[in-house]
Amino acid sequence: xxxxxxxxxxxxxxxxxxxxxxxxxxxxxxxxxxxxxxxxxxxxxxxxxxxxxxxxxxxxxxxxxxxxxxxxxxxxxxxxxxxxxxxxxxxxxxxxxxxxxxxxxxxxxxxxxxxxxxxxxxxxxxxxxxxxxxxxxxxxxxxxxxxxxxxxxxxxxxxxxxxxxxxxxxxxxxxxxxxxxxxxxxxxxxxxxxxxxxxxxxxxxxxxxxxxxxxxxxxxxxxxxxxxxxxxxxxxxxxxxxxxxxxxxxxxxxxxxxxxxxxxxxxxxxxxxxxxxxxxxxxxxxxxxxxxxxxxxxxxxxxxxxxxxxxxxxxxxxxxxxxxxxxxxxxxxxxxxxxxxxxxxxxxxxxxxxxxxxxxxxxxxxxxxxxxxxxxxxxxxxxxxxxxxxxxxxxxxxxxxxxxxxxxxxxx
Amino acid sequence: xxxxxxxxxxxxxxxxxxxxxxxxxxxxxxxxxxxxxxxxxxxxxxxxxxxxxxxxxxxxxxxxxxxxxxxxxxxxxxxxxxxxxxxxxxxxxxxxxxxxxxxxxxxxxxxxxxxxxxxxxxxxxxxxxxxxxxxxxxxxxxxxxxxxxxxxxxxxxxxxxxxxxxxxxxxxxxxxxxxxxxxxxxxxxxxxxxxxxxxxxxxxxxxxxxxxxxxxxxxxxxxxxxxxxxxxxxxxxxxxxxxxxxxxxxxx
Numbered sequence: 171x172x173x174x175x176x177x178x179x180x181x182x183x184x185x186x187x188x189x190x191x192x193x194x195x196x197x198x199x200x201x202x203x204x205x206x207x208x209x210x211x212x213x214x215x216x217x218x219x220x221x222x223x224x225x226x227x228x229x230x231x232x233x234x235x236x237x238x239x240x241x242x243x244x245x246x247x248x249x250x251x252x253x254x255x256x257x258x259x260x261x262x263x264x265x266x267x268x269x270x271x272x273x274x275x276x277x278x279x280x281x282x283x284x285x286x287x288x289x290x291x292x293x294x295x296x297x298x299x300x301x302x303x304x305x306x307x308x309x310x311x312x313x314x315x316x317x318x319x320x321x322x323x324x325x326x327x328x329x330x331x332x333x334x335x336x337x338x339x340x341x342x343x344x345x346x347x348x349x350x351x352x353x354x355x356x357x358x359x360x361x362x363x364x365x366x367x368x369x370x371x372x373x374x375x376x377x378x379x380x381x382x383x384x385x386x387x388x389x390x391x392x393x394x395x396x397x398x399x400x401x402x403x404x405x406x407x408x409x410x411x412x413x414x415x416x417x418x419x420x421x422x423x424x425x426x427x428x429x430x431x432x433x434x435x436x437x438x439x440x441x442x443x444x445x446x447x448x449x450x451x452x453x454x455x456x457x458x459x460x461x462x463x464x465x466x467x468x469x470x471x472x473x474x475x476x477x478x479x480x481x482x483x484x485x486x487x488x489x490x491x492x493x494x495x496x497x498x499x500x501x502x503x504x505x506x507x508x509x510x511x512x513x514x515x516x517x518x519x520x521x522x523x524x525x526x527x528x529x530x531x532x533x534x535x536x537x538x539x540x541x542x543x544x545x546x547x548x549x550x551x552x553x554x555x556x557x558x559x560x561x562x563x564x565x566x567x568x569x570x571x572x573x574x575x576x577x578x579x580x581x582x
Numbered sequence: 583x584x585x586x587x588x589x590x591x592x593x594x595x596x597x598x599x600x601x602x603x604x605x606x607x608x609x610x611x612x613x614x615x616x617x618x619x620x621x622x623x624x625x626x627x628x629x630x631x632x633x634x635x636x637x638x639x640x641x642x643x644x645x646x647x648x649x650x651x652x653x654x655x656x657x658x659x660x661x662x663x664x665x666x667x668x669x670x671x672x673x674x675x676x677x678x679x680x681x682x683x684x685x686x687x688x689x690x691x692x693x694x695x696x697x698x699x700x701x702x703x704x705x706x707x708x709x710x711x712x713x714x715x716x717x718x719x720x721x722x723x724x725x726x727x728x729x730x731x732x733x734x735x736x737x738x739x740x741x742x743x744x745x746x747x748x749x750x751x752x753x754x755x756x757x758x759x760x761x762x763x764x765x766x767x768x769x770x771x772x773x774x775x776x777x778x779x780x781x782x783x784x785x786x787x788x789x790x791x792x793x794x795x796x797x798x799x800x801x802x803x804x805x806x807x808x809x810x811x812x813x814x815x816x817x818x819x820x821x822x823x824x825x826x827x828x829x830x831x832x833x834x
Binding site: 494532534535536537538539540541542543545546552554 | 637638659664668669675677679684685688689732736
């Protein structure tokens, strides 16, 4: 108990000192222009009773409310309030971060271990203005039958949502999570600051599928850290296909244990007016640790920076980074920045990056088989966005493909 | 269809960029017939097939291409495909994320059942490639078989085959020969066939499996020799005396 107070006190001090520390990446956001407070919203026993337009937005972010029999748990946070949380499976815990802090006094030990509180002004701001977030945990050896779904919903105009999420997969457990971040269907400003810390213990496996469904005036600065222990697996799938004013995030996974695995798959589509700066960083510190980072970026007029960074610090580590960008319409840019850093002999890191338009040769090949130019283009884009995700349950893979295909129709 | 040409090429000249590759080519093929094209590298064989298929890079500068009585110069490739022309290309592109199965489905336009597709794939020994990305990491022989499977699904009246046997080992040549025979309805009596073929071959090996009625030798963009009856004769000359003999030959 003593330790907890001490650690949180020092976090607060560090956060105060970092309040004006600009992030190294992304356009600087003036936090003053956003409202910090929001009224407490009532708890919903049956979230399927939420208004149609709210549920519709959530659905576009992969959250299903009508029939949640295919979910091992659900948590919904609207503005600052957790309006629903339910774990449907034994061994799986799902609740708001504040409630979890009350329940478990050890939980504070997990705060700011995977992400530094003084990383930048956004992490500092979340520490000083935290408004909940979700806590999802799989007890040792527990395996989710279905994914747990978590929704962060921004309802109030001009609000800053400052969430802190903690995800713990205890030894030998398996946790699949779908997170949908979305907002009321209005073109009004808002800020989403989300700190997420993942702890994947020995032999545990977490798949984290996040769909962002924003509106054109929203600014987003997620800050994510993942620690993967021996024989642990972390699998991230990130999809953003809707406009957002400004998004910058660069999650870092540290494979600290031997044979730990981290995989990142990202699908980004930037319409006009959107700026997306998205990276994935993996530090391979454990012997034989492995990673694969795959990004597919399409611009239809927006700007994308797609980063990747792999650092190999231990024997027999392997990493591959693949970034491909497709410019469907002029006016947008794709900037691919793949980086590899090897610190010793006997490691194996590689990357491939390609940015371009749709190859004429491919369109012709399909036309030769009888497809019209439009059908050919759609086939190529569909293929470009198709990532067969290793380790994801087939139903979840299917769901993800479906979400991608629905949004795809909008861009064609 | 007796007496009627499925394909009739008249005084055709084709340019790539500013350079004219084909000059004044004349050729006609009836339903049920298979013709072969010989010629040294760079003589314009692929250009001729691409011009018939309608690849926009190959511009017709003169002449006409009549297919089933209609001049198709100016029609885009997909319309030509739907009219009944299909082509197996030599070096098809990789399309990431698009599976062989998707390509085959595109060829059938939903008109052929999955069973038929699987049967054709099985016959071509291609079943395990059906769920791989098209042409990605395919061997030379796999590319040839994949091209033929797509054509069998598309079932064109006129099949244009660009070196279907090059780089294929002897065992697989027999298989490729069999696929081409199916494509060109070689098991039917000629009067019942509705399909025709135009095949580019360097080695002539494919002639051991597929009978052809007429052979052409294309040199520097011109047809310098047209031999009705048995293209083996032309092949024998080329083998023994090289294309130099064809260059000198005045028989046209």
